[in-house]
Amino acid sequence: MVRARSTERRAEIVRATLEVIAERGYRGASLSAVAERVGLSQQGLLHYFPTKEALLVAVLAERDQWDTGGSTRSDGVWRIELLASLVEYNAMRPGIVQTFSALLGESVTEGHPARDFFTRRYTQVRSSMAATLRAEYGERLPGGLTPERAAPLLVAVLDGLQYQWLLDPDSVDMPAAFGDFLALLQPPGQEAVKNPQS
Amino acid sequence: MVRARSTERRAEIVRATLEVIAERGYRGASLSAVAERVGLSQQGLLHYFPTKEALLVAVLAERDQWDTGGSTRSDGVWRIELLASLVEYNAMRPGIVQTFSALLGESVTEGHPARDFFTRRYTQVRSSMAATLRAEYGERLPGGLTPERAAPLLVAVLDGLQYQWLLDPDSVDMPAAFGDFLALLQPPGQEAVKNPQS
Incomplete structure (x- = not known):
């Protein structure tokens, strides 16, 4: 009790x-x-x-829980169109995106209390994004990449665009830019982002 | 005097x-x-x-000067293979990459003294990277992107990979991952990164 x-x-x-x-x-x-x-x-x-860091890590972990809830397929794999929606949603909540980005920045310094959280999170997110890419585009992506090699790029684009957008929201359209990245992942000749099997 | x-x-x-x-x-x-x-x-x-922030901004501005010195073509446009070399070089100097990444993270918070530096820097870097992409790949990139639309993605990949690499250098091969991103920008059928005209 x-x-x-x-x-x-x-x-x-x-x-x-x-x-x-x-x-x-x-x-x-x-x-x-x-x-x-x-x-x-x-x-x-x-x-x-x-500490404030412990509190913020709890907030970010909770946000990850909320964001993934309901956005998976029956096999537990994220769908890429929901990822695109999440980027649009994030563009409407700068406070939490700012908190994530600021704490990520701090976490790369020596002995930071959030370092462990982010290191484990990225291992998990890269693996989850590889599964998403495989479900969407299959085994072979443009440039001869596998889903495992494209996953860190997908994650890097998400994080990197957030910094550019937070610094200069009038110059950087984060959801449109993320859509552009997804266009790079389309097999040539295939136009839609949607996977007809899903 | x-x-x-x-x-x-x-x-x-x-x-x-x-x-x-x-x-x-x-x-x-x-x-x-x-x-x-x-x-x-x-x-x-x-x-x-x-302040410490003013000192670090001076260091990062000076690093930008060094990095661009000698790595331009006669028309002042960066060559993309030198950008790839810079990523390899950065992978050997984690201290300055960590300083850049930590300060970038701080800079997105309210009223941070480095915010102005980074905002102006990204405006400049996006424009410079668009010129690089145009010189290398021409007007039309894969996914129907223009150089201007691909430039923020290129910059996001550079920054985002640095966070993943700083947190977990054994799991993330930053130069190889950046090479993978360049492969996504190759027009289909064109294999080499080099522009024969350059």
Whole structure:
């Protein structure tokens, strides 16, 4: 019962943090702002999440859960048109994209608390994207690439476009640019992104 | 004369910072470590660069200068094989790549002192990469893309691969992955990266 209440409280804090991020961005999402939102002292909040980084990692992990929920096929593989929709959705929520991008940047520095989260996440995401590419385009992609070799590029484009878009949203149309990348992955002569078998 | 000495001193500080970054990484490159290296007090260093961010921006701007020096054609356009060599070179200097990636991550947050530098840099780099793509592949790229539409993807792949590589260098072969992206840009039937006219 205590465990259940604690899990619920943590989920509530994560939701509140997401709200604060949406309203005030990465820098505005301080532990004190989150504590105030959920009616805890800052000390009380630290009982659940010992650092701001730990809290933000929990938020990003939760977002990954939400984003993948409902967007898979019966075999658990993501569909590429849902990935394109996710990019459109992200273009409407700069706060969380900014938080992801800022924390990813920090995570590559020595001994950063989010490094482990991102390293494991990318291993998982590359593997999941390879399965998506295989389901969509088969074994052989343009340029002689396999799905496994195209997957890190797909992930790099997603992340890299986010930085360009966050810095200069008027110059970079993130969803259109991602669509352009998908066009590069089309086998020559095949126009639509959709896989007729799916 | 005073101006010349000051310019020289700043250049010396930038070079020293690059050395400290190479040895100790982004977090190790503190103002005090740099001050010690050049024989200044921390206060003396702040006279030249008022913040760590200002110093790092100067280092990254200087790196851009070095990297582009000698790697252009007579018309000032980058050659794509030199871009591929630069990715290989970067894979041997994780300290500066880490500094770039960490500062880029920070720069997307509200009011960050490096935001302006990166925003202007990306405008310039996208335009320069479009010229490179045009010189290499002509007006029409695979997927029906123009050089201008492919340029943000090229830049995104460069940045995105750096994060994946910094987090997990054993799993991500950055130069090979960049070569794979160039293969996607090849017109079908054309195998080599080189432009015979260049």
